[in-house]
Every structure is written in C-alpha cells, then in structure tokens.
Amino acid sequence: MNGKPMHFADIERSAIEAQYEAQRIAFAPVVFQCVRVAKKRGLLDALAGAGEAGLDAPALASAGELSCYAVGVLMETALSAGVVSRSEGRWVLSKVGHFVATDPLFRINADFVQDVCYLGLADLEASLVEEKPLGLKALGEWKTIYEGLSTLPEPAKTSWFNFxxxxxxxxxxxxxxxxxxxxxxxxxxxxxxxxxxxxxxxxxxxxxxxxxxxxxxxxxxxxxxxxxxxxxxxxxxxxxxxxxxxxxxxxxxxxxxxxxxxxxxxxxxxxxxxxxxxxxxxxxxxxxxxxxxxxxxSHETAAYCLINTSPYFTALASGxxxxxxxxxxxxxxxxxxxxxxxxxxxxxxxxxxxxxxxx
CATH class of the missing domain: 3.40.50.150 (Vaccinia Virus protein VP39)
Incomplete structure (x- = not known):
C-alpha cells in the first residue's frame, strides 16, 4: 500500500493546547468566512504583492474598497488563524496566507465549500438521521444533486464542476x-x-x-x-x-x-x-x-480534504x-x-x- 495510515489525533498536547484546538473548531465557520472575504476582496493579494514590508490598514482598505473597521475585523481573524502576522502596525502575509492567496487547491476547495456546501450543511444532522440529502433544497428541488448538476444555480454550478x-x-x-x-x-x-x-x-x-x-x-x-x-x-x-x-x-x-x-x-x-x-x-x-x-x-493534507468532503455527500449529494x-x-x-x-x-x-x- 502506497499510502500510510493517517494519525490525525496522535499529537501530544497540553490541556491548554487541547482547549485552544477545541475553540478553533467552534469558530471554524467564522474563520472560514473572514478569510474567504479577505481573499475575495483582494486584501491577501495586496499583502502578497507587498512582501515582508506589509501594508497598513488604510492601504488595505483602499485595496479592498472597505473601511478601516472592516479591514480590522477581517485581518484580526486572519491573524488568529495564522494567515497574517502584524509588525509595527502593518499586516504581513504568512506562509499559510501564501497558500490561501495563491494555491489553486485552496481556491477550488473554498469555492466548493462556500458555493455548494455551506448553506446545505445546516441540515447535516437531519440528513444523517434520514439518510437523505435534506440540505440540497438550498440549491434546488431534486432528489439527489446529480439530477440537477447541469442546471445548478451559479456560482454553485461552476464551483461544483471546477471541484x-x-x-x-x-x-x-x-x-x-x-x-x-x-x-x-x-x-x-x-x-x-x-x-x-x-x-x-x-x-x-x-x-x-x-x-x-x-x-x-x-x-x-x-x-x-x-x-x-x-x-x-x-x-x-x-x-x-x-x-x-x-x-x-x-x-x-x-x-x-x-x-x-x-x-x-x-x-x-x-x-x-x-x-x-x-x-x-x-x-x-x-x-x-x-x-x-x-x-x-501519502500526505495528511489529501486525507483531510477527502474525509471532510463526506458531509457534502450526506447533506447535499445523496444522503x-x-x-x-x-x-x-x-x-x-x-x-x-x-x-x-x-x-x-x-x-x-x-x-x-x-x-x-x-x-
């Protein structure tokens, strides 16, 4: 077997570190939306272009056509996620942020989660109980998503086929x-x-x-x-x-x-x-x-992406x-x-x- 066993939980952590990881799970949807918006509005691209010098809030506000308040909300959440760092009042893109800004795999996966899955996953529990894709109604009235692939509303259609x-x-x-x-x-x-x-x-x-x-x-x-x-x-x-x-x-x-x-x-x-x-x-x-x-x-990144695609199948695809x-x-x-x-x-x-x- 080419792949190696995945050991996602086999990590030594202190109680404080474990508690922090638990809170990261609790706020994961919030972090996803803030980082997604920061990328969509061009803030991360602007930081990528600025390099190690970074940009201050007014410069980012101009780049994203947002207020300094909005930039603060987005950047502070991005900071908590390790997507950016801050030095002397300037925001700098991190190594994680580089992948968020430039890796096509992030773009493909994030668009799929946002445009196809996000709303429908609210019905995940009911879908698991009934083994029916009850979240699919967020996209259209079909028994399974496969019946509606060619007529999915945009941007879900493009994001599904891109994925x-x-x-x-x-x-x-x-x-x-x-x-x-x-x-x-x-x-x-x-x-x-x-x-x-x-x-x-x-x-x-x-x-x-x-x-x-x-x-x-x-x-x-x-x-x-x-x-x-x-x-x-x-x-x-x-x-x-x-x-x-x-x-x-x-x-x-x-x-x-x-x-x-x-x-x-x-x-x-x-x-x-x-x-x-x-x-x-x-x-x-x-x-x-x-x-x-x-x-x-061979890599936990791939296994992580695949495992976390399964709830899409439950809530939206087939149940x-x-x-x-x-x-x-x-x-x-x-x-x-x-x-x-x-x-x-x-x-x-x-x-x-x-x-x-x-x-």
Missing amino acids: DHYYSDSAFPAILPRVFASSPRTIMDIGANTGKFSRLCLLRDPEVRQTLLDLPIQLAVARGTLAEAEVLDRATLHAIDLLDESAPFPAGQDVIWMSQFLCCFSEAKILSILKRARAALSEGGRVLVLDTFWDRQ NSKMYESQAFIDSAREAGLRLADIRDGIGLSHSLLSFVAA
Whole structure:
C-alpha cells in the first residue's frame, strides 16, 4: 500500500493546547468566512504583492474598497488563524496566507465549500438521521444533486464542476495507457458526466467504441462534448437511472470505467452496480475504478480534504454516500464476482486505480 495510515489525533498536547484546538473548531465557520472575504476582496493579494514590508490598514482598505473597521475585523481573524502576522502596525502575509492567496487547491476547495456546501450543511444532522440529502433544497428541488448538476444555480454550478474536474483531470492523462494496455475495442464509461474521459478515449484510438451511461440530463452535456470533438459517431449514449437495480448494463464490454463515481452511492448500491458491471464484461474484460480513497494517501493534507468532503455527500449529494476507504470497494467487488488484480496509487492529485477481473 502506497499510502500510510493517517494519525490525525496522535499529537501530544497540553490541556491548554487541547482547549485552544477545541475553540478553533467552534469558530471554524467564522474563520472560514473572514478569510474567504479577505481573499475575495483582494486584501491577501495586496499583502502578497507587498512582501515582508506589509501594508497598513488604510492601504488595505483602499485595496479592498472597505473601511478601516472592516479591514480590522477581517485581518484580526486572519491573524488568529495564522494567515497574517502584524509588525509595527502593518499586516504581513504568512506562509499559510501564501497558500490561501495563491494555491489553486485552496481556491477550488473554498469555492466548493462556500458555493455548494455551506448553506446545505445546516441540515447535516437531519440528513444523517434520514439518510437523505435534506440540505440540497438550498440549491434546488431534486432528489439527489446529480439530477440537477447541469442546471445548478451559479456560482454553485461552476464551483461544483471546477471541484470535480480539478481532481479528475489531474489523473486522466496518466491513466490512459493503463486503460488501453489490453487494446480494448469496447469501453463503457459509467457515470459519464460531461463526457470528458470518453472524449479522450475516442480521440486516442480511432477504432475503439465507447458506451456512456448516465442520466439523460448529463448525457445531453456529454453529447455536446463528443460532437464538438467529432467523435460522436463511435459513441452510444445509454440513458439509465443507476439507482434502478433492475436496469442491466449493455453487455460485451472489454473495459468498464468508473471515475469518482462509486463514492456517490451507498454500499448497497455500489454492490448492485458492480454486479451489473460484472455481468456486462466480455471474456477477459476488466473493471477499472479510479477514485480518491482517504486511507491510501501519502500526505495528511489529501486525507483531510477527502474525509471532510463526506458531509457534502450526506447533506447535499445523496444522503448515504461518502469518501470511502479502499477496502469497502474491494469487499463489494469480491461479493459481486470480481477479483482485485492490481492497485496503483499516487495518480494525479490523490487517486488510486483499482483493477478488477472476473473471479
């Protein structure tokens, strides 16, 4: 296993230090909003440009088109979070602040939390009890978020797709040689989303044929993606409600591909999907599952981000899914009649590829 066990709590702390950490949790939403606004209003960019000399409150007020009072509120909270320091009345960006101001990973995650998750998470407790995404009503009237992805209100729509693609796009180029290692003639993309992966496959091999499975509203987007790339003639768009366990998958597939997909379902539904995938495999075919497992990460930063994405799945996405440990998929695959052939870690930002064959 490439990833190492995560030990978030294995830290020696005094009682005073532990109490401080507890209060950081209590005020975390406040800190998030203040730092987010400071970044959005350009205060952190201004400090990044000022370097070690820093800026005083009037200069920051001018940069952010805010009052000195507003700057004080934002900067003092940023100070408490270690985002800035203060020297002789001037504010200076810290190393943490540098990542907040410049790291695209922070921007992607923070926009996702603010625009997609923040309001809906108020209904987390009720969602956990009922195992339904009761916070989704903050965005729209759907049973799951997947039914409304292409019609999400802005800025939630942009932030959702930026979040999804930022993680998946980093893995696709590295993974294509493994997808084509067995020279497949047929590939099925389950949960095809916008069709970006299918487009890559069809462009890579002019002989391959692709089947895309998803809800009709998502396939409409994928159709446009493939048509623009002039590869639609080798694609079959198969509309399906994947929650319907009686709906079979088209048979004769050399490769069945699922990327950041199974985590969108409960373990019972994962088993159903894998059983139907097993039935759709051609002789010698493979099921390839690309996903982000928090237990297979080399760094706690990645594991932290993944673990704390799970409440989004509960409150807004489906009500009963999460970011799983890898063994959950492996066990479900075994029960579905599939055997784990290979695991590859360290793909893209935080992905692992599970390769299964018929048992």
